Amino acid sequence: MEKRRSDCPALPPGWKKEEVIRKSGLSAGKSDVYYYSPTGKKFRSKPQLSRYLGNSVDLACFDFRTGKMMPGKLQKNKQRLRHDQLILAKGGKPDLNTTLPIRQTASIFKQPVTKVTSHPGNKVKTDLQRATEQPRQLFWERRLKGLRSSDVSEEVLRTMELPKGLQSVGLNSNDDTLLSAIASALHMSSAPITGQTSVAAEKNPAIWLNTSQPLCKAFSVTDEQIREQELKVHQARRSLEEALMAHSLARAAENSKEMSEGKAA
């Protein structure tokens, strides 16, 4: 059997690459590529390799199949992103069939995308918690006070009414700060939002505050509230569907009108 393990110059010394041809089945003739660490551990995919090497090796332009660095390979979906942006820049509507499914209600808070890479001769903390665990000011939510959302005509949008069960913790119990705090919490962490569960936090928030939770008293959500929310979402989706339908019909009508006016040159 061809068990040839070759050196892989793109990887640190000691790493070996192996290619195994499939010899039967539907995929006969195709091949699988494996890598072996200096200690002999086998790796069968780029994600697996990447997880193991962490920040010590930048695999961004590493081609797993060939085992070589391919400088042109950086950001595979760059082309598509440019494509979508071009359409958008031209004033076109996003093509709902082809655009990437990005939340249009994306957070105004920057997601952590910092890439930590080590370079020879300098030290980089390889602390994975870093991105999500940066130091935060106590009561930082207060800086959101007075911020309002507005539509394109700068008309301030009616603020949301919060259920009575939601009450803020701490000195200023102001409803729109509370809303901002909760919205921020939902955007900044995937952990469940429970509010401040410790009773002590109410007496002396400066000491007992759970900083990973918004300035909000502990609350519970009833089945009834969940059903109400489901209904709202359902109705919102229906009107969105109708709006999109109307939009595409109008567009089609406009196109056929241009056609009959003989604009084709």
Add this chain to the structure above:
DNA sequence: AGATTCGGCGT
């Protein structure tokens, strides 16, 4: 049990 191998899902 560990290694090898191909299927098949998701993109």
Add this chain to the structure above:
DNA sequence: ACGCCGAATCT
């Protein structure tokens, strides 16, 4: 068409 990984099969 292909990367990735589950799981059947082999040793």
